[in-house]
Amino acid sequence: MAKDWEPDVLRARAALIVAALRRTLLTYGELGAAIDVQGIALRNQARHILDHLSTQNEERGEPSLAALVVNSQTGKPGAGWTDGALDWHTEVRRVFDYDWTQSH
Numbered sequence: 395m396a397k398d399w400e401p402d403v404l405r406a407r408a409a410l411i412v413a414a415l416r417r418t419l420l421t422y423g424e425l426g427a428a429i430d431v432q433g434i435a436l437r438n439q440a441r442h443i444l445d446h447l448s449t450q451n452e453e454r455g456e457p458s459l460a461a462l463v464v465n466s467q468t469g470k471p472g473a474g475w476t477d478g479a480l481d482w483h484t485e486v487r488r489v490f491d492y493d494w495t496q497s498h
Contacts, residue, residue, distance in 0.1 A: 402439065403446045405429040410447070410459035411494045419486070421466040441474065457488035 409428035413420050420428070426436035429443070444460035451458045461482060464471055475482040 397442075399442055399446045402429050402431060402443045403450065406443050406447055407450070407459060410462050413462050414459065414489050414492065414494050417490045419462050419464050419469075421464055422472075423466055425463050441472070444474070457492050458485055459489060461485040461489050 406425060406429050409425060410420065422436060422440055425440070426432050431439055431443075440463070444463060448458045448460045451460075458480070461471065461475065461480075471482050475485075
């Protein structure tokens, strides 16, 4: 049976909207604390949670909240951004500038 990612995605969305409103980035560890997923589980699940969240953002016409999550050592996003089609810095600016108070 496939894992239901929705509870983790909803918690991640809420935490990342708060970060967007504050115009701050979150480390993977900070995101894990916000959604109550830590250690090896976070390492294994973060990509799936952020992929699902990005898909939802795209379906809603929103910028990708996943852009706000960075590595604590490097301050840079994961491989999904460096390998992807979107420019990370541009997407972070779009997330910060988006009116999240009107999102559902």
